[in-house]
Amino acid sequence: MSLQKILAISGKPGLFELKIQTRTGFVAESFLDGKKITVGMRSNVSLLSEIAVYTYSEEIKLAEVFKAIATKESNGATAISHKEDNSVLVSYFREVLPEFDEDRVYPSDIKKIINWYNMLQPKGLVSVDALSKELKEAEKDAEKEAEKEAEKPAE
Known part of the structure; x- marks a missing residue:
């Protein structure tokens, strides 16, 4: 598991692991008690990697x-x-x-x-x-994104 799957959800204590994405949001598991919760798209959520x-x-x-x-x-x-x-x-x-x-x-x-x-x-x-x-993985991903942007034709 990496920080890209760990979430901080506003109004909820602790951290959560992203388990499943759904049409209306996602399911996350608490690091504190292991309980799973559903989180809607309107919730203020931050990925630790961001x-x-x-x-x-x-x-x-x-x-x-x-x-x-x-x-x-x-x-x-x-x-x-x-x-x-x-x-x-x-x-x-x-x-x-x-x-x-x-x-x-x-x-x-x-x-x-x-x-x-x-x-x-x-x-x-x-x-x-x-x-x-x-x-290192995040750096590689950023380089790939920069290459994709450079390949796009100018508008």
Whole structure:
């Protein structure tokens, strides 16, 4: 499983794995309790592979942030608790991603990222090796898309 099949659904706690797409939405399974839910097209859903974190120079993919956390935590340990004080969370995140934009990345965002990391870590989805492989695949996909765009005739 990769981050391309993991969802964050607005208004629902935790993360979900995309199971089946339907005409009216999709079926997802919760990482917290394993229950399956149906989600309609009107729900606000984000794929973790599409989420990025603001820095002063660019946006960094969430997979790269997870990889930095995994590197800091020696590729096996969980990160600090997302329930820590905001100042502790911000200083921890500064160690992981020193150039993050403090004006656009809020403590609530940092809490979510750390909570998501700690949910995915026991399942082996945020190890350095797994994330390196995923980032390489995403890069290849982006190159293929760029080639397709370049082949299209100009209008």
